[in-house]
Amino acid sequence: RVPFYDPPSEWYVEHNSTPSDIYEIKAQLHMSEESQLPMLNITWVLSADGSIQVLEATVICIDTFSFCLRCNYDESFTSIRNPQNQRWCFNYTNYPVDPQTSYTVSAYNIPTANLNEDAPMKSASFVSPGCDDLTMQK
Secondary structure, rough: EEEEEOOHHHHHHOOOOOOOOOEEEEEEEEEEEOOOOOEEEEEEEOOOOOHHHHHHHEEEEEEOEEEEEEOOOOOOOOOOOOOOOOOOOEEEEEEEOOOOEEEEEEEEOOOOOOOOOOOOOOEEEEEEOOOOOOHHHH
16 A cells, blocks of 8 residues: 555556446544554445456545555456455555544546546545544543
């Protein structure tokens, strides 16, 4: 997982095939066991179709590109489902949460759609609890 602040180079290249949109994305509160601080638990699920074979990475952005990270997949997917016959699911749990704050989490797959094609992106919203919430007090 690599944080970055510039658009991915794939935006400027014409692709023969591009992966489908992310199937689902969620953002939830998670207490870090390591730091004992509240963090966002961002979970995304990949679409189960043949386009997964060209999927190279997923970009996750928090609050409209103020923080983005690129999650590279080490190997090409050889199956549209994982060994448990479920959709492939991934998490990122290392973004600190402030009390009573609204977050928008967006994700899109790499390679990106070509120019003049629909640019698939999924988003999820999350509002963290206030300081009076027990989870935020730990």
